[in-house]
Amino acid sequence: MIIDANANLGESLYGPRQTVDELLRRMDAHGIDRAVASPLTPPDLDLRRANAALAKAAAAEDRLLGFGRLDPRLGARSVTEVRACRGDGLRGMKVDPFEQAFQINSDLVMEAFVACAEAGMPVLVVAGFPMASSPIQVGDLAARLPSLTVIMLHGGQLAMHGLGIMDCLNVVRAVPNVYVETSGIPETGTESLIEHIVLDVSPERVVFGTNAPINDPGMELERIRVAQVPEDGKRRILGPNLARILGL
């Protein structure tokens, strides 16, 4: 059972786009059974409409695990959006501190994340943006809200320099409600971040994701396949860990 923890649907203001059919075809081509899907930031910036459309698509297709897209800057309006998404049957929320312009551990956005925790909705955080979502900032958010499940996308390594590797490992060690998603992690060679988390911390803290269509599912599966970890660790990364988080 392979589950993608991070696929994108719809049309993005920034260019990428993917329909449900395109995603399902990509999943079939790579043997991916189910996928967490959330809306890309739409050109009209209307996240409510995008979330409603996503919820409808996820309700119609068992293989999709619908997540909403949250602008957490809006205080009470953000809280309302979280509850609306929960009501529509979505299972979690995704936030992008670059596209929506906020710092992940800022007091400004705390109310929205408290609402996610109360709704039992895990949060996918696009992580590794300097200033906005460095791994240590993501760790700070999660440490302050222990009841919130935080999935740090891209291993917090949206950068080519590797300067956030140590912080990511330290955060996973110290903050039990943080999980690390694997799409686009540059350091996937010898003694990689994935290997360190699995071998030094726990095989249960890493989840496979593709970030399709921005990243390529085949390339992302290869990152897991080349990891020097026991086969059972790879099996957990590819599906069971996320299934447990989402209570599937």
Next chain:
Amino acid sequence: MIIDAHAHCDVRFGWVHTPEVLIRIMDEGGIDQACITGLADIPGDDETSYPRFVEALRAHPDRIAAGYLRINPWYGERARELFRRAVKEDGMRGMKLHPTTIILPPNAPAVIDFVRLAGELGVPVLIHSGDEPNALPLQIGECAAACPDTNIIMGHMGGVFFAEDALRVADRRPNVYLDPSGNPRPDVVRKAVAAVGAERVVFGTDMPAMHPRVELKKIQLAGLDRAQEELVCWRNIARLMDLPVGRR
């Protein structure tokens, strides 16, 4: 034939990446030859770095084809003299500059002096680029404009966030070559070939930080024709580094 234009071979920072380890990973990934650089800037804190690097270059010349000496410009004339001797006496075929470890941007006058020196000696310079504020493609562009007689390989092609700038710079500066190593985006090779032609794109892995099997996926996804693939995968770097395989 596949030649990796960007591999690391050194024992430092807890990495034990000897020539033998490198060759094992090359075999796993189907890489025929590699051009290597160390992990320490020279001169620097480890006097054994230089002899170790020269030894690595001599150990398996059929697989480890050439080296870029990693230079620390802060050492001024001492570093210049060391680089001259390395090229003339020890067969060094390139220079590597890493803005993060030397704490200088590529357009700093001290760096430009060294890039010019490499051109005078007829060897290319591999410069790390990416997401640090002192490793930006536009800064490499200014360096390339100041050193029109030096071929510059832009490592990582601008990293996660600066691929667009990398393409702009390569379009403006005919002495700039693009190396997509480590770049997590699957479409960078295709975009680079479309923007500046296959003659100015060189395949690299950044081993041991990256795994060659993940990096080769990007080449497969680019949809190159056979002639383009040969240029990207080995002919360009063989010409830039004047490798024996290119002279056959």
